[in-house]
Amino acid sequence: MAQRTLLFVLFDGVQSLDVTGPLEVFAGAEKHTPGTYRVRTASLDGGPVRTSSGLTLVPDEALTTAPDPHTLLVPGGQGTRLPDPRLIAWLRARGPRVPRLVSVCTGAILIAAAGLLDGRRATTHWAYCDKLARDHPAVAVDPEPIYVRDGHVATSAGVTSGIDLALALVEEDLDRDVALAVARHLVVFLRRPGNQAQFSAQLAAQTAQRAPLREVQRWITEHPAGDLTVESLAARARLSPRHFARAFREETGMTPGRYVDRVRLEHARRLLEDTADGIEEIARTSGYGTPEAMRRAFVKTLGTAPAEYRRRFRPALTR
Template sequence: MAQRTVLVVLFDGVQSLDVTGPLEVLTGAERHTAGAYRVRTASLDGAPVRTSSGLTVVPDEALTRACDPHTLLVPGGQGTRSYPPALTDWLRERAPRAERLVSVCTGAILLAAAGLLDGHRVTTHWAYCATLARDHPAVQVDPDPIYVRDGALWTSAGVTSGIDLALALVEEDLGRDAALAVARHLVVFLRRPGNQAQFSVRPAARTARREPLREVQEWITEHPAADLSVESLAVRASLSPRHFARAFLADTGTTPGRYVDLVRLEHARRRLEDTADGVEEISRATGYGTPEAMRRAFVKAFGTAPAEYRRRFRPAVPPR
């Protein structure tokens, strides 16, 4: 088995977990399968960098002296908003030589600035997806997945999703058993496929500005099994159904029906992950009414039925 070299790019203001998360996964895979990876870190001039949390990281080498890697990994962080031009110049010249190009979180901003994402489908931290799409219209930005693969290009959402992406790389390179062993050691999810939503319902819709609408949002969140029709919610807001629907959309950016769908899906998802309750019980408690209605919602949102979702996404249990 040929050893895969992995080069992690460092810069001032990098997010420490964007670096250490994938590093722990890849070095863990190396412990499981000796000779699988050789992981190196490098800054522009080889000097230590200060992360956004204040941690100082000493790289292995300078980017200008680094050999072309099999996998080039570019993390994100506050530094992606004030990077030196020499960094994107280096990426523009050297990144195409790598067999696999990976970004974590807002590392995608650096790749886009170097012109490496044009024509590709990518993702990044949900808070920066709109900015990335606006500044780089030739890039197809998908704000929903926790990671996206487009050929040899892999991009991930924010922070901990870099661990999910790294586990997917290990599974592709070394197989499921190796990825499972690393996940168990790190006590993280066995597997969160890239099409799992990267954030909960709260960031998916704005908090309403007007007090009656905010109260309705809270009511929906706290009572997913209640009558959440537009007519019922409008009564709670002391508005006509038509006025309520328009005001809710204007304040939150989504319709009442869509918000209800998101809340119910979030409640059901969390109960599948956190409890041993049956699908029928969860479907009643979260407002779906029947297991079939809940199954349709999960297939539409996640591409899988509730039982399979639970099997895949509950945390792995470390060996005793």
């Protein structure tokens, strides 16, 4: 197998973990299987850059003299808000020539500005998805997944999702055993499915302004197996079902039913990841009632069945 060169783009205001997270994954794979990756970093002029957290990174070379890599990785950070026009021009010229283009977090904003996401499906940090869609209408922005693959272009969500994407690329380039060895060394999960939601139900929904609705949100989270029908929740909020459904959606940004679905799925995921409880018990305590109902919810939302989800996160439980 030919060695793949990976080039990480550095700039002032870059998010350090957007760089170091994926970099550690690929460097770990190289240590495990020598000759697979050559990891390089570069800034516009080859000089040091200061990250958004104040850490100084010293690149290996200048972007202007760096050879075309196999994989070009563009991180995000505060420096993407007012990017250097020279960096956008460099990306516009070099991006189409690389076999694989990867962005982490708001790095998607940079490659979109260079026209490299036009006509493609992409994601970024959930807080910037609206901006990406608004500023670049030719990009099909999906705010849900932790990463998206569209041809040779891969975009990932906020910060640590860059690690998930890097592990998925290592598994694709080499094999699962190498990716698993790297994940174990870094003490992270092998990989989360790319279509796993970026954030929890509580983060996805806005917090209601009115106290009775906030109390309902808390109740749902603490009692996923309870009676969570609109009628029951409306009674808890002391509102009519129609008034409750309308108010809940206005204040949280989603319907009560969708919020309940997200909370139950999140609860089941955590039990699959963190406990040895059986599938039937998890289905019951998460409010699904039956394993089949839980399986349908997992396949619809995550594209995988509960047993396969657990195998990815807790392989020791499925041996």
